[in-house]
Amino acid sequence: NRRRLKEAIELAIFRATSLDRPCSLLLIDMDRFKLVNDLEGHEAGDRFLIEVSRLLRRHAGHTDTVARIGSDEFAVLLENLSAEQALERAEFIRGELEGYGFRHGGRQYRTCASIGVAGIEGGTGSAAVSELMAQADQACFVAKQHGRNRVHAYSEGDPELDYLRRDHTWAPLIREAIERDRLFLCFQPIVRTRDGRITHYECLLRMRDRDGNVCMPGEFIPVAERTGLIHRLDMWVVDRALDFLAAQPRGERDVRVSVNLSAHAFLNRELFDLLARRLEMSRVPSDRLLFEITETAAIENMARSRELIARLRALGCRFALDDFGSGFSTFNYIKHFPVDYLKLDGSFIVNVANDPVDQALVRHMISIARSLGKETIAEFVESEAAFEAVRELGVDYVQGHYLGEARETPIARVELPGYTPTVPPDGDGERPAPPSADPRRGRAG
Known part of the structure; x- marks a missing residue:
């Protein structure tokens, strides 16, 4: 022994x-x-x-x-x-x-x-x-x-031992951040191209270390996934997103938020029951909550992903498939996948204003989305030229630094060329629901 x-x-x-x-x-x-x-x-x-x-x-x-x-x-x-x-x-x-x-x-x-x-x-x-x-x-x-x-x-x-050493350092910090309320959300606006209105905010997770420095998700999310702490982070983000929605003033109660679910979330068989109970307690209309899963994670856990997505959509929640187009071999699966939005992979957007190949690919993906009855979201819109390019190509929603940074206090509107800022009337429930999450900016999962 x-x-x-x-x-x-x-x-x-x-x-x-x-x-x-x-x-x-x-x-x-x-x-x-x-x-x-x-x-x-x-x-x-x-x-x-x-x-x-x-x-x-x-x-x-x-x-x-x-x-x-x-x-x-x-x-x-x-x-x-x-x-x-x-x-x-x-x-x-x-x-x-x-x-x-x-x-x-x-x-x-x-x-x-x-x-x-x-x-x-x-x-x-x-x-x-x-x-x-x-x-x-x-x-x-x-x-x-x-x-x-x-x-x-x-x-x-x-080099493989770097993961172990990193886990040994970060895992206690993540647990401590959860227990001592050092996690917080930033909100990045998602804008509807046809009228320039903010219809959603993406919840992006951040963590403060013991000295108050802000840690980006790329530093701690991989550790959380390897150590099993990711399930606690998933639920923390959902809780705070619902708190945010519940606290919105009456005139803003048609705004939605998108939350990134980690690939590991679909391995958690208790997730649906937890989410259903939390939605009921919050009294927030379920259609104001969007969940986002990456294309890779969806395909890797195809059967379980479809099951959980179908059950959450039955509650009224919406879903988006992130990084769409990063795996073209998966196009065949999309027509059977029960999501509402396809979020175009950012690698096709960053140079879309100047790259004819990216323009052709984006146009093709938009065409696929429309034929399936789904709307599209373009991330990484970093300039006016990129914004005009994706708008002309027919993307439904856009997100990126040009439209607004991720902030703890979300911005109320964006000023865009060719749009007159408007305040939505109270009770306007027309706004659709996209999600978005980029690991380089901050996976909320």
Whole structure:
């Protein structure tokens, strides 16, 4: 077990540093244990682990220590072997595990393992038990990142470890920001091209660090996704968006907001019930709330995305597909996807005023959207020329710095050439509903 292993590592480190006898630690993560456990039950899973333990014991030297340190994790401590010999032994064990077939109920399961290797050369300086175990664990993580069923020796320069270090730094800051109210929303206007009216605001998430500095989503959203904190951020954004809508004065109660849902939101089976309850409590008309999902995330989780979108639309919420056009192979899916708006990928918009190819592509996407009965939103409208170009091409809504920056206090109107600013009459519920979110500016998810 883990306690016995730590004792053995402590002694091995002493021998390595004092007696010039190198040692290496192999951390072995069984890549397919969950499959056996889920399909055959815990009794079969236990027998599988026992057989793996016996296999490891058979191929370990008489001075080696073998331990089970997690549900499907094992460790082998090798002594008096060079780094090259330890890697050879690890590769041999990996091959034996790959060739092993677990049989149960007339079925056979092939297994494999990711193995991380960390070592201490003889005569080197002191090292802590926890440090060696952490290095082996990190090497195993890199092996998994490289495709599993492989051996990887720890190196401090492994770029994959930057994710782990970043997660270790940022995860506590994100939790603290949620608990201590250091998150806030900025609102960027979305303007209807036919009359220059602000019909929506996109909610863009920001975070303040302990010193009050503003952190952009690109810094903390990826960490939240890897560490599972993204679900809390998703719900925080929805809560604050509904609070914003509920607080609008009577004359502005036809304005809508768009909220970005992370790809991970569609893996959260509780999301629909939480959203439905929150909508009911807020008393905000559900058609004032738009959700946005990227095209890539929608296609990757096609069945679940369609299910959740259909259920939320049944409540009255609207949906937009972000980054539309970034994956042309997915055009076939769009006609079956229940969204209201297609948000054109910003890469087609930034140079649309001067690039005939971008103009042709945007025109084509607008044509597809109209044939499907959907409206279009163009993001990254950064200049008057870009605005005039997309308006002439027939885009329904526009968003970008030219029309308004994202601000904590949203702007009430925009001044555009050729438009006379108007104050919408009270109760004008005509405004349609787009979303928008750009990771470079601030995913609200």
